Amino acid sequence: MRWTGEPPKASFPDLFAQSIQAAIQEALCSSSRLGSRSGRWRPDYVLARDWFLSSYPLLGALAASFRIVDDREAVRRTGIPVAAVNCQLRELYINADLRLNLEIWKFILAHEFLHAALRHDIRRQDRNPILWNVACDFVVNGWLLEMNLGIMPDFALHDIAFRGMSVESVYDQLCRDIRYYTTLDPKDLLYGDEAWWDTLEGGELDGYYRSALYQGLEYHTSQGRGFLPVGLVEEIYAVSRPPIPWDVELAKWFDEQFAPMEKHRSYARLSRRQSATPEIPRPAWRAEPDIERQRIFGVVLDTSGSMDRRLLAAVLGSIASYGHARDVSHVRVVFCDAVPYDQGIMHPEDIAGAVQVRGRGGTRLQPGIDLLEHDAAFPKNAPVLIITDGACDMLQLHGREHAYLVPWGKRLPFRAKGPVFKLK
Incomplete structure (x- = not known):
């Protein structure tokens, strides 16, 4: 039993009513398990899947798209204790040796469907997979309890202290006690090849997940099918919209820093x-000449060997085009790997030709930041753009406007105060 926090309280009349309801449902299900004409017995997890198809529009489309794999030998080889979902293959693995009632299977299947629909496998990025899975379980189980969807099994992860928090926030909390929380591995979220999602087939499946959940939400709310937590609704709206490309976000940041002349x-x-x-x-x-001279920004560029050359070319090309479009003709450039290399003031279109990936190992960006901070010729209100792969030390900028460009799947080793744009 893996239960943390305060369990939900129920009065005796409520428990008695639930027992009667469960007995009636069990009697009805027992008669339906024989099937209509085939006389074939149907397990409770199949009945739970069919219930989503007929009676729960929020997850009905997702339930129809997954193939149930209940082969005992296959599930035993993968080490799945209860159930698991493979978002890439659209397969739902079930441990058929478990004897759980229909209401518990409803809870478990809804849990797995939300894993897939909310893109928990892709959102993990470079986080610890076990700890990320545990964080997802805490959040999803809390939502299902609020929705009163099925009955949560005793072995499910739940902590009332995480109520109202996002998965990313819960993950940050769990990192404070990694040794304990990694022992709670539910093994119900299988990770595939992340590069596959960038293919045409992966993009189509990703779009299907987004649209299926959003349309399910529309049907659910229009038909008044029950309460949905605010956090779940917000995540559905967030996931249903494709992420804004990094170059669009960068252009918006430039617009905020440099008003039209x-x-x-x-x-x-x-x-x-x-x-x-x-x-x-x-x-x-x-x-005005004075205003034109003041339109300048700084670029601190990680030129260590771990930086992707194609990524640098795309970034520097975007910087040059944005600077030209916004009448910014001067850029103060500092290259950094083990030590900073001051390139002085340059035109944006000249940066690409001056970049040299030196690859001396180690990345220390703070000396490059200090070089700009202590330079009297560099305006105090000029913004700074920091381009790195995340393998750097903690940075401190004293109140200056700044932003980070980080490759997709990489993370900064500290909490950034400025916006972080993910390059993909």
């Missing part, structure tokens, strides 16, 4: 473009 009429440069009176000099549009 206001141009003024000036006779310093004359304009005779009016065809009706070409002989009359007129003022031309021009930007």
Whole structure:
């Protein structure tokens, strides 16, 4: 039994009513297990799956898309204690040796369907797989209890202290006691090949999961099929929308840092473009020189051997285009691996040609940050863009606007105060 926190309390009348209800359902199910004409017995987990198809629209489409694998030898080889889901193969593995009633199987199957629909396998990224699975179980089981969906088995993970928290937040809490929580491995979430999801087939399946859960939510709410926790509804809306590409997020960050330049009429440069009176000099549009010189940002670039060259090319190309589009013609560049290399002020389009991946091992970005912080010629309000693969030391920026560009699947070893854009 793996139970933490305070168990739900129930009065004697409630328990008595639940017992009567369970007895009636068991009697009805016993008569239906023989099937209609085939006379074939159907296990409770199959009946639970069919119940989702006919009576629970939130997870009905997902239940229809998964194939139940209950072969005893196959499940025993994988070491699955109760049930597990493979999101990539769309297979639901069931330990048929367990004798659980229909309501418990409803809880277990809903748990596995939410694992797949909420993309818990992809959202793990580079986190500890066991600890991530435990965090997902705490959150999902808490939602199912609030929904009163089936009966939670005694061996399920639940802690009321994690109520209302996201999976990522629960994971951060569990990291404080890794040794204990890794012993609670439920082994119910199987991880496939992450690169497969970038293929056409993987993209289609990922889109199916998103749309199936969102449409199920629409049917569920429109038909008034029962209470849904706020946290679950928010995650469904978040998952149903594809993530914003990193270059779009980066462009938005540039827009926030550099407002459009206001141009003024000036006779310093004359304009005779009016065809009706070409002989009359007129003022031309021009930007204020002082404002143009102040439009500068810093780039601290990790040039250690672990950085992907193709990724660097995509990032630097985006930086050059965004800088040109927003009238930012100056960039203060610092390359870092074991030591910083100050490249001075450059034009954005010249950065790519100056990059050299030195690969001296180790990455120390803080000296590059300090170089910009202590440079009197670098404006105090100029933002800094930090490009790294996450294998770096903890960084400290004293109130300066900054953002991070990190490859997909990598994480910073500290809690970032500025926005973090995932490159993919």
